[in-house]
Amino acid sequence: MHGIGRYFIFLGNLFIKREPANTYLKQIMEECIKVGIDSIIIVTIVSTFIGAVTCIQTAFNLVSPLIPRYVISLVVRDMTLLELAPTITAIVLAGKVGSNIAGELGTMRISEQVDALEVMGINSVSFLALPKIIACVIMFPMLVILAGFLAIMGGYLAGTLTGVITPQDYIYGIRADFQEFNVFFALIKSFAFAFLVSSISSFKGYNTSGGALEVGQSSTSAVTNSCIAILVADYLLAELLL
């Protein structure tokens, strides 16, 4: 409880007495590259396989001849867009980006670099964490869009290569009964997850004290706490918006 209170104070500090916006632009660009471009490969691999697995498993479970085959790709589409693309991507990024943020800020804290910023009269919370949070909020949705697309592609490849569904059925299925809101919902989720992962990891890293061992612990707890927050937020958003 105490930790949650401190987390909200930390969030408050992000926005008060921050430096002029132009100090952040270059940093935001750098962080976007670190968060976005450097995560493309892992997101590509994970989402393609998720789509492939979803397709094969759905096909395996749909044994009744009464159900048309195109339902397989319809299920792949809805599962990946609604749930798998945003959530799994966020969890993968919590592991990659979250631990990176916590490790970087934790190291800066224990080597007194954070103190050095404070002594210069800079609000170190916003100076260090804000560019990372903004970069995540910009890049996560893009990665989620990529993940959604690739997951459907992965399903197509797996489904057609193994012969469980014909290409025509698959294309028909992903277009049948399409709700645009689902894409919108995936984007809302990705914004929320981006904010949670980046702010929790920044908070954990920023509040490291001690030495190298504690930096490792902060990274670990940044990842576990981010994952828990993602799943709770996932549930709450589903409850609210669906």
Added chain:
Amino acid sequence: MIEFKNIKKSFDGKDVLHGLDSKFLPGRTNLIIGSSGTGKSVLLKCMVGLLEPDEGSVLYDGRDFTHASRNVRRDIRRDIGMLFQGAALFDSKTVEQNVLFPLNVLTDMPKDEKLDRVNFVLKRVGLENVNQKMPSEISGGMKKRVGIARAIVNNSKYLYCDEPNSGLDPQTAILIDALIKEITEEFNITTVVVTHDMNSVMEHGDYIIYMYDGRKLWEGDNTQILDTTVPELQDFIFSSKLVRSMKKMENIK
């Protein structure tokens, strides 16, 4: 001038500072000495606002820092430079970017002027041709020099150094001490140095306060310190054989 009055600080009910007063004048190397765990670093942190004292106040040229608003604090902090024990260079930036950093975020100087200033201070601390090196690629002594350059680049009026020569060989330590002293006199900075090193005490102690268990037990300069009658301070300075023999020679003279 830096002045602090009745600084008290405790952590979880354990008193670390028991009400300290002192005054540090510009153009002089002011030393805070004392054995490990007596609260020197805590005092320094209270003075620059990294910790809030429970009681008392710190004044910079008469301006109350401890009870100041955010904006006043920020203004005062722009005049403060600090050399941290591990130099605390930003390790994702080159030497040049490190020294440039305070100018970038605190001033709106034109780019050329900033670079000139950076090269001037780097030269002043005796570093040339290392501008593009990363902090991990330079030695400990060089890091301290870069730390000093970064601390004074924005024309700081106040310079804090936490154990500037810890972890350095005696020769480099002497060079760093001398550099701090020269810069202090040259730019009329109010310099506060926390140190354990008896050599820097004897060489550069224009004004020394001796702390023991969160209290100030003695103050004076390096010509008076060997004649102290405070038993704790005697134990502190004469724990080294070198200083003991120095004292003996002085007596013979």
